[in-house]
Amino acid sequence: MQLVLEKRAERSNTIALVSPLIAIGLTIVTMSILFAILGKNPLLALHAYFIAPLTDSYSLQEIAVKATPLVMIAIGLSLCYLANAWNIGAEGQFLIGAVAGSWIAVKTQGTDAGAWVLPAMFVLAAVAGALYALIPAICKVKFGASEILTSLMLVYVADLFLDYLVRGPWRDPQGFNFPTTAEFDPVATVPVLIEGGRLHLGAIIALLVVAAAAVLLGRTIKGFEIRVVGAAPRAARFGGFNANQLIILTFAVSGALAGLAGIIEVAGPVGHLQPGISPGYGFTAIIVAFLGRLNPIGILIAGLFLALTFIGGEQAQIAMKIPLDVTKVFQGILLFYVLACDSLILYRFRLVFPNRQVTRGAG
Amino acid sequence: MFNSTPNGLHSGETPLLQAIGLTKRYGDFLANDKIDIDIWPKEIHALLGENGAGKSTLVKAVYGLIQPSAGEIRWQGEPIVLSGPSEARARGIGMVFQHFSLFDNLTVAENVALGLDGKESFKDMSARLEQVSKTYGLPLDPRREVWQLSVGERQRIEIVRALMQDPKFLILDEPTAVLTPQEADQLFIVLERLKAEGRAILYISHKLEEVKRLCDTATILRGGRKVATCNPRAETAASLARMMVGGEIREVRAAAGRQTTVPRLVVNDLSLAPDDAHGVRLEHISIELKGGEILGIAGVAGNGQDELFAALSGERLAKDPGTVVIEGIAAGHMSITQRRKLGAAFVPEERLGHGTAPRMRLSENALLTGHAASGMVRHGFIDTAATLKTVDKATETFDVRKAKRDPEAASLSGGNLQKFIVGREILRNPAVLVVSQPTWGVDAGAAAVIRQALLDLATGGAAVLVTSQDLDELAEIADRIAVMFHGRLSQPLATSEATREKLGLLMGGSSLDQKEAAHAARA
Known part of the structure; x- marks a missing residue:
């Protein structure tokens, strides 16, 4: 008996929908084993991760807050990945967007500037994110440099640039020497949706981005x-489509979305610019994009799910002293299983029994 | 005394190779259904059948590449199970594939060495290679790199590589598909000689005249089953074709009184450097093609046909706009989309991956070439109903058979997908159609539909340029035939004057004028 992987005549739409669920199931099994090895009760740990955050309104809001940047970035990344352009540097574009938007906030601090401040911050952050993403895209198109490497390397440049600003020129004079800007003025802050809550305008923007992407991919020629x-x-070239133009376009759009997500995070939940504004949103969004099957609605669901793991990870750390890094392990295992299960869309397993009708040797 | 061979030559002996009830199943699909075949020494045995009839599956089983699901293979009367091609070779079964497995950047000798299982030194092997190639009249220079060689020479490497193992039984998969008529004649001499030495040859082909000329026995497959074993010399090409197809083949007919009109596609002294190292440079190509006319371009593959297609379609741009003129407008600098808007349509050789996106639905593949000028896109939004209408219309007009209304391109059979692709372009009502290998690897029924569609399009006033390696096809539909060789295009000949001999000379790179001049000088 033999287990073989056999090509399907046509892609299976059922598996395409079920595959992320299989991946999540396999991840949960693997994580249970890991929790057991760590000496924790797997059931309690899974409860802390996946159930507890869903039971109180603070955590539910916090999931939406965390999902906002993940979804916005992942939508942009999905456009790149669909077009075979491998933008791995969304984290850097996120940080540069945050820095560029913060520039307006820092410069208008205490000047009683009008309501134009926040929209201007959004626009500048999106433009800066797009321009930053265009560096690897242009290097790819003009010189054939691997966009995977260049976009990844630019993450560290952006990280250190932000670090320099908040430790040097933009440091809050009243900040007791902490590396941070002053709290942004109210006109430079993203408004919350519920009085006294954490859910903010960014969540609405993320939903609009999802809807726009769904229309773009499903209905338009672009x-x-x-x-x-x-x-x-x-075939695309035969159809008259220019792959290089699309690399430029998709990098620019995904950079803009990452940049916008960056300023929304800084001007929203964080409230000021400081190092560590992102717990790796730009990288986690890669998982969100693939877990969501590069489909806008899928990405929305996947974004909420991964946000849950962030919140669950914090709760598990508090309640059970499970290290926060386990969350990253969890996300890594999840991406692994998602990619593995995807092969089932085009292939299927089949048991093969050797036939006994053929006699061996001289008869 | 009875035996199963039709000419009764082999009484009292055992066949060299026998397949009994050979069956191969892929999922629910029976690629081979209880096939019996006897192959005798000193025999050239034809294996005939349309694409998908099961020829390749049968041969792969005999060569050890796949394991049969049921049935038996006997070698010199003894049942065997082949674990793989190396065991087949060790027993004396050799094979020459249709698609060569050669490394372009290695020399002839290095390529042969890679394919041999032997332990002899490279020097001894090279010497033996030269000797074998000389003995059989297959001249090869072991030190040349493969990329410099013609297709015919590359095939020689494969044949010599097989012969160096001294096979008792040699399988050839459509060996003449890539050869000029003259090269094919040389190959037949070699095969006759191998036969005289007592070897058996299994000759896969769908060229019936060739089979009648060369083969002693023919086994005909259809839909995975054996239909008949017969003596091809006692049959007519028409009777063989009937057995292959299982019915009469529709004859292609040109409408009488086709009028040629104004030039619709003009190429003016087009020269273009290749964009990769092993490509072909196009040199001074000129074409004038009028409405109502079909121009055939013959030639051995790899002589610049792909490069010409790319230059005509706009996948590659020319510096000088005037080199390609479509409908009177200089278009050499225009993109493929702009050229489509001028009324040109294109069908590339490769169906999957070039003509269509394999994993996308037919409606999306209709949009692929239809977005430019077929009203499928409004203000950047796709009109899904319009794309589906194109699919339905192509299905109806060109008899595209498929499992559902809008399946993925890759799920269609080659013939049906080609009918869809040709249909998709013809429904756009093009003024100029450039089509490459329209019926390559397509079953006879679909081929007839496609050729008829091209003729009808020309009758309707379009200019049609057909590139094909199938001379019979060009003779059937083209008004004039030109030949490509090393990136140059010969003067076109009227089809009535384009004999196989003349075309063969041009395909081999000789100039007709020079030959005639030489004859004249001698006379």
């Missing part, structure tokens, strides 16, 4: 172009 360039490059 979306078709993106999909066909990734799925069959030579």
